[in-house]
Amino acid sequence: MAVIHNDIGRRRFLSQAVMAFGALFGMGALALRFMQFLVPSQKPRQYEAVLIGAEARVPMGEPVPMNLGGHKIMVLKTEEGITAFSRRCTDLGCLVSWSKERGQFVCPCHQGVFDKTGRNIAGPPPRPLDRYQVVRRNGQLYVNIQMKEEENVGEAGSGRLIAKSWWTG
Numbered sequence: 133m134a135v136i137h138n139d140i141g142r143r144r145f146l147s148q149a150v151m152a153f154g155a156l157f158g159m160g161a162l163a164l165r166f167m168q169f170l171v172p173s174q175k176p177r178q179y180e181a182v183l184i185g186a187e188a189r190v191p192m193g194e195p196v197p198m199n200l201g202g203h204k205i206m207v208l209k210t211e212e213g214i215t216a217f218s219r220r221c222t223d224l225g226c227l228v229s230w231s232k233e234r235g236q237f238v239c240p241c242h243q244g245v246f247d248k249t250g251r252n253i254a255g256p257p258p259r260p261l262d263r264y265q266v267v268r269r270n271g272q273l274y275v276n277i278q279m280k281e282e283e284n285v286g287e288a289g290s291g292r293l294i295a296k297s298w299w300t301g
């Protein structure tokens with residue numbers, strides 16, 4: 133009789149120990165995720181940027197259309213800097229082109245118009261053209277085709293720069 137009683141006690145103890153361990157493990161995992169949420173990683177964001185060529189080769193005020201891995205973009209140099217715009221219109225996605233006479237990006241589908249900063253100024257487009265991050269290293273320009281960002285042209289950080297050039301200079 134005493135042996136059976138001990139067995140039940142041992143089983144109950146083991147069962148409670150397993151449950152307590154599971155609960156502790158779960159709470160620890162939750163606490164870790166919460167800490168990661170509160171204190172984000174300091175690691176710089178990784179990216180892959182494609183070389184487009186020497187900065188000096190980009191003409192002033194005349195966008196250069198490119199196809200970088202299926203991303204259709206236009207690289208425009210102005211007094212304010214160099215910007216890589218997506219050519220996809222923010223209305224329904226038609227490809228915009230540059231009007232030299234107007235100094236604007238125009239969309240052939242519904243007459244959407246964007247100024248040289250990519251801002252939507254006429255027609256149905258609801259927002260500015262998307263922009264890709266432009267990275268400068270040793271006088272060469274790279275376009276980060278994985279990241280659309282507002283800010284542009286900075287010295288390359290820790291991203292992987294792809295040496296395969298679209299447009300060598």
Ligand code: FES
Nearest residue numbers: 221223224239244
């Ligand atoms: S798709 Fe460009 S204005 Fe409609």
